Amino acid sequence: MFTRSIIVKTILTLCAASSAVFCLSKSELAPAAAAFAPGENDYTVDAVHSSVNFRVKHMGVSYSYGRFNSISGSLTFDEKAPEKGSILIEVKAESIDTNSEGRDKHLKSPDFFNVKQFPTITFKSTSVKKAGEKMYEVTGDFTLHGVTKPVTFKAEHVGSGKGRDGGRLCGFDALARIKRSDFDMKYSLSALGDEVDLHIGIEAVQADKK
Amino acid sequence: MWEQLIWGALLPGAISAAIWAYCIKPWKRDAVPRAGGSLAIAMGYIFGHVAIEAPYVGGDVVAWLPFFAVFGAALGIIEFTIEFTMAKHAAAIIIIKLAVSFLLAFAILYLLPALRDGESGVFLITLAATAILSFMVWFAAARFAESVSGPIPGFYLWLCAAGSAGIILQSGNAKLAQLLGACAAGVAPSAICGFFSKAPLHSRGSTATFFIIYNSAITIALFFGDLPKMSAVFMGAAPAAGFVIFPVMLKYRGASHAHPRWTYAAGFLSIAAMLGAAYALLPKSEPTGY
Numbered sequence: 480m481f482t483r484s485i486i487v488k489t490i491l492t493l494c495a496a497s498s499a500v501f502c503l504s505k506s507e508l509a510p511a512a513a514a515f516a517p518g519e520n521d522y523t524v525d526a527v528h529s530s531v532n533f534r535v536k537h538m539g540v541s542y543s544y545g546r547f548n549s550i551s552g553s554l555t556f557d558e559k560a561p562e563k564g565s566i567l568i569e570v571k572a573e574s575i576d577t578n579s580e581g582r583d584k585h586l587k588s589p590d591f592f593n594v595k596q597f598p599t600i601t602f603k604s605t606s607v608k609k610a611g612e613k614m615y616e617v618t619g620d621f622t623l624h625g626v627t628k629p630v631t632f633k634a635e636h637v638g639s640g641k642g643r644d645g646g647r648l649c650g651f652d653a654l655a656r657i658k659r660s661d662f663d664m665k666y667s668l669s670a671l672g673d674e675v676d677l678h679i680g681i682e683a684v685q686a687d688k689k
Numbered sequence: 690m691w692e693q694l695i696w697g698a699l700l701p702g703a704i705s706a707a708i709w710a711y712c713i714k715p716w717k718r719d720a721v722p723r724a725g726g727s728l729a730i731a732m733g734y735i736f737g738h739v740a741i742e743a744p745y746v747g748g749d750v751v752a753w754l755p756f757f758a759v760f761g762a763a764l765g766i767i768e769f770t771i772e773f774t775m776a777k778h779a780a781a782i783i784i785i786k787l788a789v790s791f792l793l794a795f796a797i798l799y800l801l802p803a804l805r806d807g808e809s810g811v812f813l814i815t816l817a818a819t820a821i822l823s824f825m826v827w828f829a830a831a832r833f834a835e836s837v838s839g840p841i842p843g844f845y846l847w848l849c850a851a852g853s854a855g856i857i858l859q860s861g862n863a864k865l866a867q868l869l870g871a872c873a874a875g876v877a878p879s880a881i882c883g884f885f886s887k888a889p890l891h892s893r894g895s896t897a898t899f900f901i902i903y904n905s906a907i908t909i910a911l912f913f914g915d916l917p918k919m920s921a922v923f924m925g926a927a928p929a930a931g932f933v934i935f936p937v938m939l940k941y942r943g944a945s946h947a948h949p950r951w952t953y954a955a956g957f958l959s960i961a962a963m964l965g966a967a968y969a970l971l972p973k974s975e976p977t978g979y
Contacts, residue, residue, distance in 0.1 A: 581861075584861050584915065585861045585863075587915075588861050588862050588913070588914045588915070589749060589750060589751050589862060589864060589865060589909065589913050589914055590861075590862060590863050590864045590865075593749055593750070593751075593913060595801055595803065595912065595913045596749065596750055596800050596801060596802070596913060598802055598803070624749070625748040625749065626748070663748075663749060663752075665742070666863070666864050667863075
């Protein structure tokens with residue numbers, strides 16, 4: 480009788496704990512109704528004219544290239560006060576494209592990106608430093624495969640100007656090197672290099688003109 | 690290649706074999722298994738997992754497997770030590786296995802943002818279906834594995850794990866396949882030790898770790914790795930079908946004690962048929978390959 484009581488209590492506790500965790504996560508996910516009033520220096524990433532590319536060594540003899548086809552984000556940039564700038568980039572891991580359907584499928588699996596569990600790759604800047612004429616060092620939190628680490632991009636301000644609809648445009652070209660093992664992506668390090676070069680091209684449109 | 694084989698197969702096999710041998714003490718006459726089977730499979734798997742994956746605790750769903758193995762070992766020992774009357778024991782085992790199946794399915798499915806953040810109803814239905822199927826596989830196969838002596842239960846379990854590892858490898862989940870291979874290596878020594886034990890080697894609780902890892906690996910491959918649904922169902926059905934064939938055929942033949950050799954062959958064929966169907970349902974690879 481006593482043992483049965485313990486078993487029943489254990490099961491009820493497990494069910495209650497599971498339900499509590501489930502409900503809690505639901506409530507946490509409720510979107511906050513944050514009012515956003517874009518300023519003069521706020522831009523939205525133009526997905527059509529932006530790209531996220533990478534290269535990684537294959538068998539130590541060559542580089543294999545790939546890209547992500549789905550990119551979004553926003554940035555704040557004032558050429559007169561670049562240190563006040565910021566950028567948030569979000570990439571859908573599912574959109575990886577290496578020009579091989581079989582390889583893309585494998586890259587999406589838990590062996591590498593595990594896109595079902597970690598659907599997004601993000602970069603959120605924490606500091607911007609001027610590093611030369613039109614050159615900046617953008618440091619931020621890079622989240623890949625569920626792991627967040629600081630990464631610094633060397634970014635070139637390619638240019639600013641007006642778009643066809645009169646809105647302001649600005650563009651950047653950024654490079655960084657990461658180690659995939661730092662992000663717990665350790666499968667097949669002997670065949671595919673640990674170091675991955677990232678090359679991001681951004682074109683952004685003034686936020687209220689988008 | 691050799692390194693992978695050593696860490697992924699030989700190491701878990703050796704550790705598991707040592708624990709199995711210690712538990713059944715084959716050098717003594719009339720060896721009787723103790724509550725070490727679940728521990729043997731768990732330790733073999735955990736060492737294999739750490740050796741393959743490097744000692745890190747990540748948030749990746751695959752990184753949960755060694756923790757599931759620890760859970761399985763603890764559960765196996767608890768299951769072995771529960772003392773009830775037969776009726777109460779059976780009810781307690783059903784309740785515990787059902788609760789654990791739900792808990793494990795929840796732990797895995799909760800890591801899927803698309804499912805977790807979607808409709809609650811879809812999540813709950815998926816959870817219930819996954820947990821109940823997992824429970825059915827575990828309960829049916831374990832029940833028969835625990836009642837059959839000799840090397841056959843160990844061989845069947847090894848066949849299921851090794852065959853499923855091959856199928857998961859073909860579905861493009863190499864890491865998961867390698868880890869299921871470590872699980873197969875962990876259970877393989879029980880087939881050899883089975884020759885030395887007169888009582889059923891996979892006694893009460895011994896199969897807990899195996900089925901927790903086996904069912905979890907298939908669930909992960911299904912929801913995270915694009916393993917086709919029906920392939921997962923056939924892989925899940927393989928161990929149950931292999932063991933269920935014994936009593937079904939013996940009842941049909943009117944036998945009650947001995948297990949004729951043809952029933953072993955029938956069990957082997959039923960597992961092979963299930964795994965063959967699972968393999969056949971995999972999408973065909975590209976002509977150019979990858």
